[in-house]
């Protein structure tokens with residue numbers, strides 16, 4: 001089961017601390033900071049909190065793409081508000097990345113900056129299609145950003161001044177994979193489904209093509225990405241698993257920050273409004289426990305390579 005690790009209790013000294021933090025994350029635990037550990041100006045926080053959802057104005061999270069300095073997902077904002085929001089997300093991206101680079105320099109030397117997001121909607125009672133629902137337990141897999149076996153590292157901050165953000169977790173990836181993808185499990189069926197979706201030009205494929213057409217930095221998917229996406233769908237669609245699996249409930253208080261490899265830590269968001277999040281794709285070459293990575297676990301369960309180009313030389 002996933003555990004919450006309070007970072008106030010880490011070993012002293014930057015190297016011992018980095019090693020310890022990396023091990024905790026790669027074991028499938030969540031690093032928890034009771035207070036926001038990076039600069040977030042009060043004016044910026046107040047502006048973000050003033051962005052109340054108003055009917056159709058926010059259908060999506062607001063995403064910021066740091067490599068292109070581009071903001072998407074908002075609507076009905078005045079030009080001035082858009083520019084202010086972009087400046088705030090730019091500053092947030094810089095600040096949180098600087099903090100994480102100091103905490104985990106080995107990851108930082110080998111990560112690709114992914115998106116940052118601002119989540120102004122109340123999660124409780126959100127009406128979303130089943131595969132997009134946040135309140136169902138799942139591990140992350142992004143159809144438009146295949147990782148080829150590299151890792152999805154995410155840092156979250158609850159900027160709500162009064163309400164906690166509430167998560168559920170269950171077993172980490174290894175336990176889930178053994179239950180559902182091991183001998184007699186669904187791996188072959190999921191692989192087949194993923195392959196047939198791919199060859200028939202399914203949604204994942206279509207999104208990648210669209211991304212390429214739009215000039216977005218999308219990569220083609222590997223068998224690992226296809227299987228992870230199929231597993232994401234399988235977990236969300238599995239009512240018995242959702243209802244009966246052992247669950248741990250976490251309440252992240254106002255101002256707190258937490259970090260996890262969300263391709264490994266199963267999670268569901270039950271409630272909470274106003275969170276900031278930033279994603280990094282960490283190369284397998286930077287891991288301290290590469291045998292714990294989902295791609296390694298899946299390959300040993302299935303018995304053949306799933307991402308040939310993954311972390312050459314890192315899988316001792």
Ligand SMILES: [Fe+2]
Nearest residue numbers: 139140262267
């Ligand atoms: Fe997720």
